[in-house]
Amino acid sequence: MEVVVSGLQCPSGIALEAAKGELYWSDLADRKIHRVYLDGSGAQEAVVEGLSAPSGTSLALDEERLLWADLSLRQILCAKRDGSSKSPQILVSELNKPNAVAVDAFSRKVYWGDFGTRKVHRACSDGTQPEVVVPYGKNSTSIVVDSVRSKLFWTNFGTHAIYRCDLDGRDMQPLITGLEGPSAVALAPRAGRLYWVERTAGRIRRACVDGTLVEDVVCNLGDAWLHSCWLGLGHQAVEFVSARKDPWALALGPESHSGSA
Structure with missing residues (x-):
């Protein structure tokens, strides 16, 4: 394992653009979203400013934008990834507790x-046509889309499980059940693997997308508070996890095990 960025204040959501080698994270202390290039080219820079310093922020990427859920503003917001528009734009508003x-x-x-509605929702990329996908999503902690297989996965901290459904909410x-505090979840679509963090157990695990072959990847993470993780694929699988202050990276081959941290 190696530290990717150090000396941060209060990192929260984290997202990786593997093809371009870009790492993004939100910081609740300075109210900004930052970016750094993993190959060391270019200095750390703020691409979005003026966050509300929410109690929870999660990040996602599309082709041109950063998107995030703001728990305190009760909104889904977005901004351009290139930093050309540093002010957030509202995508969906008047939500309950999006997380x-x-x-x-x-x-x-x-x-x-949404923690408040205990449901899973969706909308078009411009924020129109919001709808409920899963009416009983309970406390979804982290969500990931498998576009290849048209599946949606999410962790539920309260029920100690990972759930799956079709993208329209069916099935x-x-x-995967019996987990110990499942929080962040990430997907390696080509390999057909799910990776997730278990906060209570202090470990990272993985399984096939059909729920089989559950195995430990990293154990004994101690008291590290694992806010978020994101998986990007290149020649190796790379797991990024935001601990209390220093995001660190773990490079894994398709079948490798790292053991204890």
Whole structure:
């Protein structure tokens, strides 16, 4: 493992653009979203300013934009990834307690979970046509879209499970149960693997997208508060996890195990 960026104040949501080698994260202390290039070219820069310093922020990417759920503003917001428009734009407003957001690259739909309604919602990429996808999503902690298989996955901290359904909400089922505080979830679509963080157990695990072959990737993370993780694919699978102050990276081959942290 290696530290990617150090000396941060209060990092929250994190997102990776693997093809371009760009890492984005929100910081609740300075109220900005930052970007850094993983190859070391270019200095750390703020691409979005004026966040509300919410109690929870999650990030997602589409082709040109950053999208995030703002729990305190009760909104889904967006901004251009290149930093040309540093002020956030409202995508969906008057929500209850949105806490997780994901994007389907094929349909260009935006999905989010809501602690208040205990449902999973979606809208078009311009924020129009909002609708309920899963009317009983309960407390969805983190959401990821599998555009290849047309599936939606989310973790539920309260029920200790990962759930799966079709992108239109049909065929909802608990996929993996008996977890210890599941929070952030990430997807390697080509490999057909799910990765997730279990806060209570202090570990990162993975499984096939059909819920089989559950295994530990990293254990004994101690008291690290794992806010968010995102998985990007290049020649290796790269897991990024935001700990209390320093995001760190873990490079994994398709079948590798790293053991303890």
